[in-house]
Amino acid sequence: MRVALVNPNRYLEPPVIPLGLEYLAHYLDREGHEVEVVDLAFTPEPAQELSGRLSAFRPHLVGFSLRNLDTSLYHDPLFFLDEFAELISVARKVCGAPVVVGGTALLAGPREVAEYVGADCAVYGPGERALPHLLRYLEAGSEMPRLVDGWEHSFDRGEVPARGRWVDYGPYLRERGLAGFTTQTGCLGGCDFCLEAGLPWRTRDPRAVVSELASLREAGVRELHLCDCEFNQDLDSCKELLHLWISSGLDLEWSLYMKPLPHDEGLFRLLRRSGAVSVTLSVDSRSLATGKYGLLDLQSFVELARRRDLRVAVDLLVGFPGEEEGEVRDLLDFFRAVRPDTVGVNAWIRVYKYTGMGKEVRRRPPRSGTFLGSGGDPDFLRPLYYNWLSMEKLCELIGEDPLFRVEGLERRSNYERLRGPGTGASGG
The missing domain is CATH 3.40.50.2300 (Response regulator)
Known part of the structure; x- marks a missing residue:
């Protein structure tokens, strides 16, 4: 057909x-x-x-x-x-x-x-x-x-999809885009604000991933971005893939998303040897408050990445119902001290109908804060945001520190930001 x-x-x-x-x-x-x-x-x-x-x-x-x-x-x-x-x-x-x-x-x-x-x-x-x-x-x-x-x-774990045959990469690569690839689908996490939380998790065969990467390299692709929601969902799977990647001698640079845990020094060593150059670390204040990970885990992540010359951009989501200004200030002060390369702060939480948070606010609206956007859409398809921390207050908490930026005020990806000179890691 x-x-x-x-x-x-x-x-x-x-x-x-x-x-x-x-x-x-x-x-x-x-x-x-x-x-x-x-x-x-x-x-x-x-x-x-x-x-x-x-x-x-x-x-x-x-x-x-x-x-x-x-x-x-x-x-x-x-x-x-x-x-x-x-x-x-x-x-x-x-x-x-x-x-x-x-x-x-x-x-x-x-x-x-x-x-x-x-x-x-x-x-x-x-x-x-x-x-x-x-x-x-x-x-x-x-x-x-x-x-x-x-x-x-689902999909066939060992299948090696043909790349570059169906889509012309030229316009994308000329306009700041990168070729992507996947190593897995689904998510083992349970973040109640995220659409991908709890989706069935399944890895691709590492040999199929490496074969796909080799075909991209033969086609002249040099830079890649990982399209998994987050790479480090299972350390053993990550390391198996990276060992094979390294032994295959692929000359590639790539960027990826990770979550705070799990990680160890060996993972960062393998990432760097594979050609990884930058990582976006996804952090949210609700996960910190509920103990999914702690500040020491975040500090370890940034320090181990820096030791292997991996640049780190933090995507920081704050402003959940019940949170207080002092908690946000303390978290910003923490990153001010730890100094990843850049921290993007978002205090306007997109609400979706079927996420844990979406179900929660429909059942019992928060006592404080406000909803911004199309509150008349019962399916929450049109953008609806929860917010209690004003732009003025957020800017006051951030101060003049160039480490921080407010998400949405500029249209640049993290891998583009991390290419530029001057990073927060050099600060005191």
Whole structure:
């Protein structure tokens, strides 16, 4: 069957190569389907481009990958679903084929997102085997289900997806983007504000990951960014992969996201030997308050990374219900003393319908603080933020220290910030 896979994500700060569509295209091609990837990221007329490509290809199914609902930043508020809905409407008018949506945006509510954008079906979770499964309904002349759980179908651990065949990397790499890769899916964490919390966790075969990286290197790719939610979910898995990576002699530089625990000195040594150059460390004050990790764990992380010449950017989320100003001040003072390379502070918490925090505030609204944004949307698809710490007070707590920045006031990724001269680590 003919399948068109569409990347409608046109937010370019920085541009993100549609890795999920590359993986999907590989699996569909493996199953004998004819695939056309329609990448709208850089086209000045997305509706016209989409219409022309679909008219020529005449697909039996159109799949849209929806990366995000919005920017999730109060100070940079962009909402994407309306544009996605318009493009899906164009697809319907042009070819009349069923429309399937997938991607991380659906973690906010697969049925709700599918209904909002006007899709026939939603794939929740990995689509590599779920999408071929859906095509069997069409081949049999049966009606497709409205919702498919991709976690039930998952992916093949040892598969090595073809890279660079389906998407032109050139425009992305010229405009500050990096090629991505994955080593695992899901998350073992339980952060109650996060859409990825508790998703089924499964690692890829390390040999498949290294083979994929080798193919990217042969294609001329030199820099990479890891697309896992966080790399260090299991130390043994991380080290197995890194040992194989190092022994394979891959000449690559890469950046990644990590959480405070688990970690040890050996992990950082292997990361550096593999070519890792920078790490974004995700920290939230609620996890600290509930004992998931402590300040000594954060200090150890920063110091061990610095010992191996790994630059560290901290993404710091504060301002949870029940928190007090003194707790935020103490945490900022801690980072002022420990001195990672940069700390991005966010005190405006994006609330989603099905996260632990979303369920909590719907059941029992906080006694203090306020909700900002589209409080009239019962599905919380339009941006809604909880906040009790004003911009003025946050700036007062930060002071003039260049170590800190308020998230959303500039459009630069952490790996871009960490390339620049001058870091907080040199401060006193």
